[in-house]
Amino acid sequence: MMNSRDAAYVVIGGGLVGTALGYGLARLGHSVILLDEGDRALRASRGNFGLVWVQGKGLHKPEYAALSRRSADLWPGFAAELKEVTGIDVGHERRGGAMIASSEAELEGFVTMLEQIRSEAGDTPYDYEVLDHRGLEKLVPGLGPQIPGGTFSPYDGHVDPLCTLRALHDGFSVRHGKYVPNCAVTAIHPGESGFRLETAKGPVMADRVVIAAGLASADLAPMVGLNAPVRPVHGQLLITERAPRRLEIPTNIIRQVQNGGFQIGLSHEDLGFTTETRAALMRDIACNAVRALPYLGDLRVLRTWGALRIMTPDGFPIYAESARHPGVYVMTCHSGVTLAAAHALEAATWIAADGLPDEARPFSGERFDVQAA
Amino acid sequence: MFKRLETVSQDVVIIVNGAPVPARKGANLAATLLENGVMPFRFHDISAQPRAPYCMIGKCFDCLILVDGRSNTQGCMTAVRDGMRVDTQRPCKDREA
Numbered sequence: 072m073m074n075s076r077d078a079a080y081v082v083i084g085g086g087l088v089g090t091a092l093g094y095g096l097a098r099l100g101h102s103v104i105l106l107d108e109g110d111r112a113l114r115a116s117r118g119n120f121g122l123v124w125v126q127g128k129g130l131h132k133p134e135y136a137a138l139s140r141r142s143a144d145l146w147p148g149f150a151a152e153l154k155e156v157t158g159i160d161v162g163h164e165r166r167g168g169a170m171i172a173s174s175e176a177e178l179e180g181f182v183t184m185l186e187q188i189r190s191e192a193g194d195t196p197y198d199y200e201v202l203d204h205r206g207l208e209k210l211v212p213g214l215g216p217q218i219p220g221g222t223f224s225p226y227d228g229h230v231d232p233l234c235t236l237r238a239l240h241d242g243f244s245v246r247h248g249k250y251v252p253n254c255a256v257t258a259i260h261p262g263e264s265g266f267r268l269e270t271a272k273g274p275v276m277a278d279r280v281v282i283a284a285g286l287a288s289a290d291l292a293p294m295v296g297l298n299a300p301v302r303p304v305h306g307q308l309l310i311t312e313r314a315p316r317r318l319e320i321p322t323n324i325i326r327q328v329q330n331g332g333f334q335i336g337l338s339h340e341d342l343g344f345t346t347e348t349r350a351a352l353m354r355d356i357a358c359n360a361v362r363a364l365p366y367l368g369d370l371r372v373l374r375t376w377g378a379l380r381i382m383t384p385d386g387f388p389i390y391a392e393s394a395r396h397p398g399v400y401v402m403t404c405h406s407g408v409t410l411a412a413a414h415a416l417e418a419a420t421w422i423a424a425d426g427l428p429d430e431a432r433p434f435s436g437e438r439f440d441v442q443a444a
Numbered sequence: 445m446f447k448r449l450e451t452v453s454q455d456v457v458i459i460v461n462g463a464p465v466p467a468r469k470g471a472n473l474a475a476t477l478l479e480n481g482v483m484p485f486r487f488h489d490i491s492a493q494p495r496a497p498y499c500m501i502g503k504c505f506d507c508l509i510l511v512d513g514r515s516n517t518q519g520c521m522t523a524v525r526d527g528m529r530v531d532t533q534r535p536c537k538d539r540e541a
Contacts, residue, residue: 315536315539315540316537316541369514
């Protein structure tokens with residue numbers, strides 16, 4: 072490196088968001104360098120659940136509900152494109168998804184939330200079904216007798232998140248992007264023409280910079296007048312041995328992955344910057360899953376792991392260009408899997424068009440500038 | 445392929461792929477199956493390749509087999525019981541739920 076200009080774009084972050092944006096920019100024919108940390112990075116993209124999910128997202132934020140839906144709609148074509156470009160089948164399926172309610176009160180909460188999102192969607196259709204035990208059991212055979220019911224959305228699906236990350240990396244390289252691992256960024260200096268980044272491997276020069284560094288975005292964004300107050304939310308996941316196909320649609324707490332294992336999750340804890348796992352939590356997650364699907368009780372758990380999700384103060388993505396230093400963007404979000412298609416095919420074009428469009432405005436980090444009283 | 449160095453008394457019968465096989469109670473199941481020429485133990489869930497024991501000490505998970513209908517049982521960590529039903533394991537997509 073050390074050239075006068077290394078690339079038109081430098082993307083900071085080699086997770087699902089960074090690779091999707093890098094892939095999208097390279098796909099448009101731009102020269103892109105992707106700077107990644109190493110294997111010990113707190114990488115949310117290696118620990119997530121793999122849902123491509125619309126249901127329940129965007130309460131009081133219809134733009135986010137619409138974005139999630141657009142991305143879910145883009146996913147089938149995007150998965151086909153990744154297959155064509157990289158040969159990797161990311162295992163995308165879209166047969167709808169169910170939220171399993173553990174109690175009547177929770178079911179009521181789901182329904183209130185979905186009704187509200189539908190009312191905020193205006194003229195855009197927002198379909199879902201409310202199901203009693205019997206109705207849900209038709210979609211989720213073997214449902215536990217204590218489960219009162221749930222909801223179903225036709226928009227939901229799932230994907231193999233690790234294959235997706237791999238395919239995005241491969242696709243980025245196929246499209247002539249340059250990937251640099253073990254290259255954490257320590258400073259971003261705006262210059263007269265472009266930006267100079269200090270990295271673990273020396274300085275890098277670029278015309279434009281995209282900060283897509285997950286939790287590290289919180290430290291990087293303020294260097295260039297941006298605000299990305301993200302924090303880590305710990306989630307613990309379990310996966311069972313492979314078993315015959317029994318669960319045809321993904322749910323909010325359990326999905327059967329392409330190879331036959333049941334992935335089980337849904338814990339949310341504030342534990343700081345640790346990906347530790349805890350036996351008591353594993354027990355609770357397993358008990359909850361067996362209550363929903365008693366047949367899981369016969370399966371062996373193969374692995375459990377912890378991951379840090381990226382959480383903004385309101386849970387919605389941050390997409391912003393610096394007003395003080397145009398040409399540097401921060402792009403970070405919680406749902407890197409669901410939004411990967413929109414990031415690659417849509418958000419990359421926003422960045423390439425110089426200046427985010429009106430549709431990105433609701434996601435500006437400025438919404439967090441005013442301190443809560 | 446495998447032969448015992450000394451003879452041992454066979455005091456029970458296990459059922460391997462439907463056929464009775466004399467065995468010694470408490471013996472290592474994987475060793476008993478190897479002794480009786482059972483091969484392979486299973487077909488891999490994804491690749492469908494035939495697999496058989498490798499490490500015999502519970503680490504490699506290649507000796508997985510159906511024991512009394514229970515899939516993915518480690519043969520090398522299982523003791524022979526009288527009347528035990530052992531079956532070659534098909535890939536999970538070909539098994540009954």
